[in-house]
Amino acid sequence: MxxxxxxxxxxxxxxxxxxRLVDNMEAAGCMSLDMAHGFFTATAxxxxxxxGALIDRVLxxxxxDAPLRELLARFHAQVQRDLRDADYGPLVLxxxxxxxxxxxLPYGWCQGYVAGLEFLGEDQRDxxxxxEQAGALLAPLLSFLMxxxxxWFDPPNETAHRAAVEELGGAAVALYLWWRERLxx
Numbered sequence: 383m384x385x386x387x388x389x390x391x392x393x394x395x396x397x398x399x400x401x402r403l404v405d406n407m408e409a410a411g412c413m414s415l416d417m418a419h420g421f422f423t424a425t426a427x428x429x430x431x432x433x434g435a436l437i438d439r440v441l442x443x444x445x446x447d448a449p450l451r452e453l454l455a456r457f458h459a460q461v462q463r464d465l466r467d468a469d470y471g472p473l474v475l476x477x478x479x480x481x482x483x484x485x486x487l488p489y490g491w492c493q494g495y496v497a498g499l500e501f502l503g504e505d506q507r508d509x510x511x512x513x514e515q516a517g518a519l520l521a522p523l524l525s526f527l528m529x530x531x532x533x534w535f536d537p538p539n540e541t542a543h544r545a546a547v548e549e550l551g552g553a554a555v556a557l558y559l560w561w562r563e564r565l566x567x
Contacts, residue, residue: 387463388456399453402444411442417494418454419473422461423554424498427561428506433458439501465558471551477535486547489534492526495554509564510557519557522549 391399400415407414413421418440425436437454438445445451464470472491476484499507510516525546529537537543 388459390460391453391456395453396457399450399457402450403440406442406444410444412444413440413442413494413497414490415457416473416475416490417497418457419461420491420494420496421498421501422458422494423465423470423472423491423558424495425501426462426465427558427565428502436501439497465555468555470555470558472554474547474550485535485537485540486544487534488526488547488550489529491550492523495523496527510561513560516557516560519553519560522546522553 396415403412403418404414406412421440422436433455436458437451440454441447441450461470472488474491475487477487479485499510502510511520
C-alpha cells in the first residue's frame with residue numbers, strides 16, 4: 383500500500399466491528415459487516431461526498447457512535463481502494479459443513495449491494511438495470527436473491543452456486559467501472 387489514506391482495519395478491528403454490528407442489527411437497525419461491504423461497493427462510484435450519510439445508513443440507530451463511525455470510514459476507504467485497484471473480493475461468510483468443506487453464504491453481501499442500489503435512488507437504479515451490459519453484470523448477484531430461505535444453506539445447484547459466488551468480485555469491479563465511465567461523461 384502506498385500509505386495514502388486511512389489504514390485498513392486489522393483482523394481484530396474487523397472482528398470487533400462485526401460483533402458490534404451483529405449484536406445490534408435488530409435493536410438498532412444496522413447492517414452486518416458483509417451487508418455493509420456490499421452497500422459500500424454499490425455506492426462506491428457515487429456519493430463519495432456523502433460518506434456520513436452512507437455510514438448513517440449502515441449504523442442505523444448507532445449512528446452517533448464515534449468509534450464505530452471511524453472504523454466504518456476506514457472500512458469504506460478500503461473498499462474504495464480495492465475497487466479502484468481491481469483487487470477486490472466481496473466479503474462473503476463461509477459456513478463450515480459436516481464434511482469439512484465450507485459453503486459460501488453471499489446473501490448478506492448481495493442484500494447490502496441491493497440496499498446500496500436503493501440508496502442511489504430510483505433513477506440511478508433504473509439506469510443501471512436498463513443497461514444490457516450492467517444488467518448482465520448484476521445477474522450473479524441477483525441470482526442469490528431468488529433463493530428461498532430454505533435454500534440458503536442447501537443451494538439447489540451447489541456447483542452453480544459456487545460459480546456465481548466466484549463471479550461476484552469481477553462483477554462488482556466491472557459495475558464500479560461502468561458507473562465511473564457513465565459519471566465521467
